[in-house]
Structures are given as structure tokens and as C-alpha cells.
Amino acid sequence: MKHNVAGKKLGRNTAHRAALRKNFTVSLIKHERVVTTLEKAKALRPFVEKMITLARSNDAKTKLHRVRRAVSMLQDKSAVKKLFDVIGPRFANRQGGYTRILRLADYRIGDGGSKVIFELVDNNVLEQKMKAAEVDANAEPTEASSAGV
Numbered sequence: 001m002k003h004n005v006a007g008k009k010l011g012r013n014t015a016h017r018a019a020l021r022k023n024f025t026v027s028l029i030k031h032e033r034v035v036t037t038l039e040k041a042k043a044l045r046p047f048v049e050k051m052i053t054l055a056r057s058n059d060a061k062t063k064l065h066r067v068r069r070a071v072s073m074l075q076d077k078s079a080v081k082k083l084f085d086v087i088g089p090r091f092a093n094r095q096g097g098y099t100r101i102l103r104l105a106d107y108r109i110g111d112g113g114s115k116v117i118f119e120l121v122d123n124n125v126l127e128q129k130m131k132a133a134e135v136d137a138n139a140e141p142t143e144a145s146s147a148g149v
Contacts, residue, residue: 008043021047026079028099029087033119037108041101041118052098055088090122097121 010017024044027034029051051073054066063084070080091098102117119125 008039010040010043020044022074022076024048025051026074026076028118028120029074029079029083031125032087032123033117033125035104035115036118037113038101038103038116039113041116045099045101045118049096049098051083052087052091053096055083056091056094058089058092087120094121 010020012020020040021044024034024036024040025048028048051070054070057063057066067080067084070083071077074080074083098121100119100121102119104115104117107114
């Protein structure tokens with residue numbers, strides 16, 4: 001019987017799960033949206049939400065302690081900087097529920113795992129991609145015309 005067993009093992013040993021948790025959280029913080037499996041998203045959501053909760057408080061007395069805790073958990077200073085400078089203030093007035101899991105219609109080819117998009121709720125990833133595509137589309141005709149000359 002599985003009484004009082006918290007969390008999923010995800011087919012990994014303890015060290016591998018810890019590394020997965022760190023790397024996944026860092027990727028989510030940097031890109032604000034990742035594609036993963038449903039099981040990983042559900043298992044890692046509590047850790048990600050706790051990290052955002054750690055960063056959203058604006059108490060100057062405990063900020064150094066909170067930053068050091070985040071660095072010790074994530075092992076990536078640039079991700080922690082973005083977490084405290086960008087993501088934390090964005091969710092300062094939100095009581096929880098910082099992430100969203102969107103199921104995709106397709107499955108992974110190798111093992112048939114269900115794919116999901118795991119993202120932060122108030123992100124602007126799509127707008128940034130559209131602007132980048134616009135810039136690329138505007139830049140291509142000028143390069144083509146100069147290459148033909």
C-alpha cells in the first residue's frame with residue numbers, strides 16, 4: 001500500500017530527480033514556457049510555485065536570505081536574477097497559481113507520453129516570437145536585394 005508517499009519518482013533515482021527539478025525550473029524561468037510530459041509537469045509544479053513565492057515578497061530585510069536560498073536550490077545566478085527582478089514582481093499581487101499546464105493533442109513518438117506546455121500564467125512568449133518573426137521577415141528582403149546586386 002502507498003500510504004504517506006509524497007511525490008512521484010518519475011523513474012529516476014534521488015540525485016537524478018533533484019537535477020531534473022533544478023534544470024526544469026531554471027529552463028522555465030529563462031524561457032517562461034517549456035514542452036514536457038504531463039507527469040513531469042504535475043510532479044514539478046509545486047517546486048516551481050514555491051520558488052516563485054520565494055521571489056515575490058518585497059521585504060528588504062529578508063531579500064538576501066531569500067536570494068541565497070534560491071541560489072542554493074537552483075545553482076544558476078542568472079536564473080535567480082530574472083526570478084527576483086522580473087518574475088517575482090510580476091506575481092506580487094497574485095495569491096498563487098503562477099503556472100499553467102496546457103495539454104497538446106500529440107504524443108511523444110518514442111514512448112507515447114502525453115505532451116504538455118508548462119508555462120507561467122502572465123507570459124508574453126508568443127508576442128516576443130511574433131515580433132522576432134516580423135523583424136526577420138522585414139530583414140530578409142533587404143538581404144535578398146543586396147545579394148542580387
